[in-house]
Amino acid sequence: DAGEHDSFMRKEMLEQPSAAERVLRGRLDERFGTGHLGGLDMDARETRAIKRVKILGCGSAYYVGQMGASLVEELARIPADAEAASEFRYRNPVIEPDTLYVAVSQSGETIDTLLAVQEIRRKGGRVIGLVNVVGSAIARECDGGIYLHAGPEVAVASTKALTNMFLGFALLALQLGRVRDLSIADGKRLIAGLSRLPEQIQEILDGEEALAALATDLAGAESLFFVGRVRGFPVAREGAQKFKEISYRHAEAYQTSELKHGPLALISPEVPTIAIVPADELTDRNVAALHEIAARGGPLVVLTHADVDLGEVPCRRIDVPRSERELDPILLTIPLQLLAFHAAQVLGHDIDKPRNLAKSVTVE
Numbered sequence: 001d002a003g004e005h006d007s008f009m010r011k012e013m014l015e016q017p018s019a020a021e022r023v024l025r026g027r028l029d030e031r032f033g034t035g036h037l038g039g040l041d042m043d044a045r046e047t048r049a050i051k052r053v054k055i056l057g058c059g060s061a062y063y064v065g066q067m068g069a070s071l072v073e074e075l076a077r078i079p080a081d082a083e084a085a086s087e088f089r090y091r092n093p094v095i096e097p098d099t100l101y102v103a104v105s106q107s108g109e110t111i112d113t114l115l116a117v118q119e120i121r122r123k124g125g126r127v128i129g130l131v132n133v134v135g136s137a138i139a140r141e142c143d144g145g146i147y148l149h150a151g152p153e154v155a156v157a158s159t160k161a162l163t164n165m166f167l168g169f170a171l172l173a174l175q176l177g178r179v180r181d182l183s184i185a186d187g188k189r190l191i192a193g194l195s196r197l198p199e200q201i202q203e204i205l206d207g208e209e210a211l212a213a214l215a216t217d218l219a220g221a222e223s224l225f226f227v228g229r230v231r232g233f234p235v236a237r238e239g240a241q242k243f244k245e246i247s248y249r250h251a252e253a254y255q256t257s258e259l260k261h262g263p264l265a266l267i268s269p270e271v272p273t274i275a276i277v278p279a280d281e282l283t284d285r286n287v288a289a290l291h292e293i294a295a296r297g298g299p300l301v302v303l304t305h306a307d308v309d310l311g312e313v314p315c316r317r318i319d320v321p322r323s324e325r326e327l328d329p330i331l332l333t334i335p336l337q338l339l340a341f342h343a344a345q346v347l348g349h350d351i352d353k354p355r356n357l358a359k360s361v362t363v364e
């Protein structure tokens with residue numbers, strides 16, 4: 001049972017620092033600034049031959065897959081994208097021998113992801129798995145992989161497994177990057193950043209009270225936007241997913257840059273926006289978009305870093321500890337778990353078993 005905790009989701013959120021340590025343990029090569037992933041089963045020549053990375057998963061695994069695709073593109077400079085595994089097989093996909101396919105799944109039993117893996121292998125492609133449950137169907141079907149070591153996850157809404165998926169992708173991207181053009185200095189910078197993450201996750205969890213207060217206000221809204229750009233967009237998608245899954249409020253994710261091409265028409269004092277605004281090359285543009293929202297009376301919650309100047313924008317600000325820019329998405333994701341959790345709790349919902357959902361969907 002959830003022990004002293006009122007729900008498995010809360011227990012699993014609080015386990016994230018130790019779960020993160022487990023997925024990193026023995027996999028950080030500080031000397032060469034690279035990841036050490038024994039289960040990939042690929043030599044340096046095979047690794048260098050990869051021309052593209054295609055990531056497949058469902059639900060939260062799909063959104064963290066988008067974060068993973070950014071990591072691979074940024075660190076390894078290999079074109080990468082994520083796709084919903086539930087759609088993949090139905091468009092008769094072209095399977096390429098020099099593409100590395102990556103299946104992401106907490107349970108390792110999600111039928112849509114499993115069928116995607118089987119389709120790729122039937123057509124001669126190589127698939128690796130990022131899977132939490134050892135010996136699960138997807139893990140068995142893959143050519144190799146990275147176990148996530150998050151420990152059992154019971155709540156339908158994935159938290160610690162999702163965080164470890166991100167870390168798994170970071171290790172993979174680092175390893176792919178270091179056999180290509182990623183410098184040893186950058187490799188070491190990222191290794192140091194990864195080692196600091198468990199402590200930074202703890203820092204976010206320690207700020208739970210302020211997030212709970214904010215969630216109480218957000219729970220009253222019928223509809224919310226979650227917005228972010230580039231690295232921040234999958235964070236927004238995952239944030240909206242969590243919010244709708246357990247609070248049953250309509251939460252929609254959008255690229256901040258696309259707001260003006262449609263959804264701005266919906267912004268009003270009744271529709272809060274949760275904006276992801278990290279300190280990066282897009283900060284100024286993101287802040288300009290906040291002004292657009294504020295000018296229409298839209299209430300704003302901004303997840304940002306302490307050194308970001310938001311100017312005069314009226315908002316509730318959440319400062320998230322800053323990591324290396326490539327790793328920031330996972331730290332920005334964690335406060336969104338807490339927001340969704342506390343909103344659902346205020347609304348009195350069954351947090352671990354949201355209506356109409358199952359932890360792993362094993363029928364098509």
Ligand code: BG6
Binds near residue numbers: 060104358
């Ligand atoms: C969904 C769950 O059906 O399956 C999501 O509701 C989950 O929370 C998704 O992210 C994928 O599950 P898994 O086990 O493949 O990661």
